[in-house]
Amino acid sequence: MPKIRNPILPGFNADPSILRHNNTYYIATSTFEWYPGVQIHSSPDLANWTLLTRPLTRKSQLDMRGDPDSCGVWAPCLSHDGHEFYLVYTDVKRKDGSFKDTHNYIVTADTIEGPWSEPVYVNSSGFDPSLFHDPDSGRKWFVNMIQDHRRRPRSFAGIRLQEYDAEKGKLVGPTKTIFPGTELDLVEAPHLYKRNGWYYLLTAEGGTGYEHACTLARARDVWGPYEVHPQNPILTSEPKPDAALQRAGHGDIVETEDGKWFLVHLTGRPITQFRRCVLGRECAIQEAYWGDDDWLYVKNGPIPSLEVEVPGKYDEKPYWEEKRYTFDAEKGLHIDFQWLRTPETERIFKIQDNRLHLIGREAVGSWFEQSLVARRQEHFSYDAETVIDYSPTDERQFAGLTAYYCRYNFFYLTVTAHADGQRELLILSSEASWPEGRLQFPLADPVQIPNEGKVKLALSIRGKSLQFFYALGEDAELQKVGPVYDASILSDECGGHQAHGSFTGAFVGLACSDINGTALEAKFDYMVYRPVRHESDRYE
Incomplete structure (x- = not known):
């Protein structure tokens, strides 16, 4: 496979959620206070990406007037259940101080270009929500970090799970905190997957700065208990402050048509002696593989690689x-x-x-x-x-x-x-x-x-x-x-x-x-x- 040079989405393209549908790859990223909400890029080969659409275009879907800087749309999750596209997103109205007001919604569409539906309000208990479509049972699971303003010094209180009933348009049944996080702290950005009878939970930890990381855990039952990857974290730049890609974390995984696996993640490229990321949090990609122990590993990880082999050959001219x-x-x-x-x-x-x-x-x-x-x-x-x-x-x-x-x-x-x-x-x-x-x-x-x-x-x-x-x-x-x-x-x-x-x-x-x-x-x-x-x- 040819090599491409990270990041694949340069400039402000944070918190990637990746999906392969009909042999086209899509990445949804956060837009925060910038309108319209959510960027969706498409690619035929994981190397060359085109900004395709921003689905949240109407007042009924998103109105961020009064949202402070770096609030608004956080960490969208893009998925497909075999019938239609789902997009889960948070509109953050406040993030500083002891309280966070984080309202979570779901919109759907028959095609990626839309039109996207009116939003269904889900909850406000935390942020970074995702929706997991269980391939075996057909049930849908809504998962997000939970916040508790009584906790000190941070309000991050683990990952919460509840079933989502698409016909009723609401959460149903019991709710449970299924993962408290690890010693890396600040657990967020959960994504669930299923493979070989295991439920895998990929999360972000360590905050969004230079200690950022991707943590992986698994369980035989969706409710847990979840055991942590033996080489946690599976991705981080923290041990290597001179690496080209810093602040690596908040990831999502995808399988190619020929069975290869890749992890997309946010990253930053600092300049000056003050390590300032003038291009913001960008989107990079890493090759991954499943070991004989049924754990996912990042190739040459956990430090992210600047150059990565992907199916497509990158054309740098448009850049x-x-x-x-x-x-x-x-x-x-x-x-x-x-x-x-x-x-x-x-x-x-x-x-x-x-x-x-x-x-x-x-x-x-x-x-x-x-x-x-x-x-x-x-x-x-x-x-x-x-x-x-x-x-x-x-x-x-x-x-x-x-x-x-x-x-x-x-x-x-x-x-x-x-x-x-x-x-x-x-x-x-x-x-x-x-x-x-x-x-x-x-x-x-x-x-x-x-x-x-x-x-x-x-x-x-x-x-x-x-x-x-x-x-x-x-x-x-x-x-x-x-x-x-x-x-x-x-x-x-x-x-x-x-x-x-x-x-x-x-x-x-x-x-x-x-x-x-x-x-x-x-x-x-x-x-x-x-x-x-x-x-x-x-x-x-």
Whole structure:
């Protein structure tokens, strides 16, 4: 088999759930506060993946206005029971402090592209739910971590099991905590499987940082008792801090048509001496095999491998291609783009006259309604640019180009105006300002620009360095504006929370705010995302 290089889904693609159906592979990943909810990629060969769909597209399925950063959709589980697809997901309304509000739902569809059904509410007892379709009995089992706010220092209280009745659309029968976890702690992300008369329970432990891991246990009965793998954990980067793939954990397994097995898992690739994962939690794959003792082992594990043999041969050309996004009302917004939290897109953007109109709403970083349309950063170095047509009247109206992680961490080159109405360029940044979420002062000196005319805005990231540029007019030469910023703060490690608290990744995109409340629109002609191979990049 040919070798591919991990990760298979670069950039923010966390918490993978994998499924093979009709010889096509699908991976569902978490989207957190980004809308629409859940990313589903497809592949014919485990090597080449295409973003296919995001199934949670309607207000009735998902409304995340008010969800804090790194809340929203956690750890979806994609499965098929022989008749239809099932997607289980959590909408997290609160995660910090002693309590977590985690509402679990199920939607179904006849085809992977949808349409997906109205959601069935299941429970709120914990997060990371999955659904296991027992191939022998035909029964369905709902399994999720359980939380107990009385536990100290963490509320993780084990893995809970209950039967799910699809016809009634609810949980039925007794419920039981079937697995307390191991000494690795913080047990979550359960997936159940059945093979050779054994029920196997794959979980994540150790948190989402550098101690993350995959733990495997098994039992003869679905209710347990479960014994732990003799070489627990089966996957982790923790013993090897210099490994290329770090933070390895939260996995799922799949069997190929010819009987080979693979484990997909989240991972991170740190840069700088501070070990910052600027691309967030990515998705990698490892070959696995069943031993004579009926235990699953990761080939060359437990440390994850950067290069892995898979059935398909990877074509790296699409990964390095420039993306030039134009705006067509009939085609709609390109699938690469997402926005934050709201299902009511008509209030934040529209495509008209072959331009993207962003409708000024709340300030950048709002947890309710901000106009920000962005795509994932998938490369350690890249260029981005756009052309904006915008006529602000004061300092409370601003729009432009942003490199964004969350309300606590962003860089934002804006077209705005002085209090006297004179238009100007101003860079807003909120570098590692948790818990205040304040702009960093002093701001870079504003650049006065004419009150009329389009402005080209651009940025370049080379590893940890970010530089903004601008030009007056589409054909003028770009010139630098502002200092060189530390782009590495657009990372989980600096994402506004303490350890194990930031879960997304860096984006680049277009934004518009009008905190006067007059909904002034900014018009964008296009956006370019241009990957760059750079000598400072350790992995490329």
